Amino acid sequence: MxxxxxxxxxxxxxxxxxxxxxxxxxxxxxxxxxxxxxxxxxxxxxxxxxxxxxxxxxxxxxxxxxxxxxxxxxxxxxxxxxxxxxxxxxxxxxxxxxxxxxxxxxxxxxxxDDNQVFVQTYYNAPLVITVFPGTQEVVVPCRVTSPDVNVKLQLLHSATFSYGSQNWNPRKGFIVTRPSYHFYSTMLQCVAEVNGKIHKSFYLPQRLETKRENISIRYNHQKLLIGDTLFLQCVAETTFNGRIKLNWVFNRQDSKTTPRCCEIKRKLYQGSPVYKSYSNLTIWNVTMEDNGLYICREENNTALQANITIIVYST
The missing domain is CATH 2.60.40.10 (Immunoglobulins)
Structure with missing residues (x-):
């Protein structure tokens, strides 16, 4: 037993x-x-x-x-x-x-099911496969409904890609180690033919870039009078497929008495090879409450941050 x-x-x-x-x-x-x-x-x-x-x-x-x-x-x-x-x-x-x-x-x-060869078919919209830095093995999850189905992995266009190894597992899909750059250059397709009918499922591998650096704060004025407008711009850099979300920490960020005090706008500039993420903070009609430290930090990395001290004068 x-x-x-x-x-x-x-x-x-x-x-x-x-x-x-x-x-x-x-x-x-x-x-x-x-x-x-x-x-x-x-x-x-x-x-x-x-x-x-x-x-x-x-x-x-x-x-x-x-x-x-x-x-x-x-x-x-x-x-x-x-x-x-x-x-x-x-x-x-x-x-x-x-x-x-x-x-x-x-x-x-x-x-x-001969009419549904893949357990999950992605035809109208490809499944995004996120690949983290340092990953040696990528799984293209075109599982099948029968272990006897013959499946091929191809790039959407006629180009090919190289790899360390490529293994097929009907319970998982294709397991590809160390794929070349071309693997990420376009969509992938799993293709199978059953009873004369072609079945396809599409995938989009994306390498996630974790490189984040060079954070800084730009400002219009570091010293202001009551009633002035404060404008701060936080900038950080990453590369292709990198994602940065910049958050602000300051005195009135959770203000309920003056909810229209502030505005934060974010944007991403996709240059080559550097991507820049911006977060702009605007405070209208500053008061003495706006004195103090302003911190801009990357959401997932508290070590990546910049700060500036703003001084507001009454007269």
Whole structure:
């Protein structure tokens, strides 16, 4: 029955959940009814596919007929769809450590649909694949509804790209290591032919640039009289695909008594190779309350900031 493990409502569980399906995968046809049963010594919960079966799903839990001390939990999916493709996992409800491999069992279910080859098809609008700096491996997630489908990964145009390796996994899609610059130059397409019909799904890989530097504040006047207008401009630099959001910290930023005191406008200048992000702060009719320190900082990096002290005179 498997090894003993602890953590379920302070009880010992003598067995890992067992499924009625043997092996690690099964292929079924779309449009039918799918039944799967999980056995265990306590209450069981299910997760599967994209988790959107809704009223198409029915779960029945009862003592197993061959052993009343064991709980049988039967999951039924009616009118199966391509989007149900994925891991079906049964696990104990009240486990202290959900990472414990003895608390759950999974099987991968392909819901074969010749009219929907890809589990999720991105045709009218490509799926953006964000690639972080230093990432060596990029996954193009064109999962399929049948393990036998032959899929090709291509650039949208006739150009090609080089790579360290390119591996196909029908449960994940294409796994590409160290792709060349051309990989990011245009859209990608996963292409499959089934029964003479071509199926395509589009993807747009984008490298996210985290380089942020050279932050500074420009100003019209550092010393003002009451009633004057204060204008501050904060500037920071990044590169292609970089994103910077500049925030201001100052005395009246949350003012409720004079809500029209201030205005903040942001814009991005996309030059080459430097992108500049601007945040302009304007305060009309300054008062003595506007004396003090003004800080401009990048939202996700408090170390990247600049500041200036503004002095307001009464006369």
């Amino acid at each position: 498997g090894a003993i493990f602890e953590g379920l409502a302070n009880k010992e569980i003598m067995m890992k959940p067992e499924m009625s399906i043997l092996g690690d995968q099964v292929v079924i046809q779309a449009g039918g009814t799918f039944d799967i049963t999980c056995r265990g010594l306590a209450a069981i919960t299910w997760t599967w596919g994209m988790g959107s079966a809704g009223s198409r799903a029915r779960i029945l839990e009862h003592p197993c007929s061959d052993n009343p001390l064991v709980t049988c939990n039967q999951l039924t999916i009616f009118h199966t769809e391509a989007g149900d493709t994925g891991y079906f996992t049964c696990s104990y409800k009240d486990v202290a450590d959900i990472r414990d491999p003895n608390s759950k069992t999974s099987v991968y279910v392909y819901v074969k």
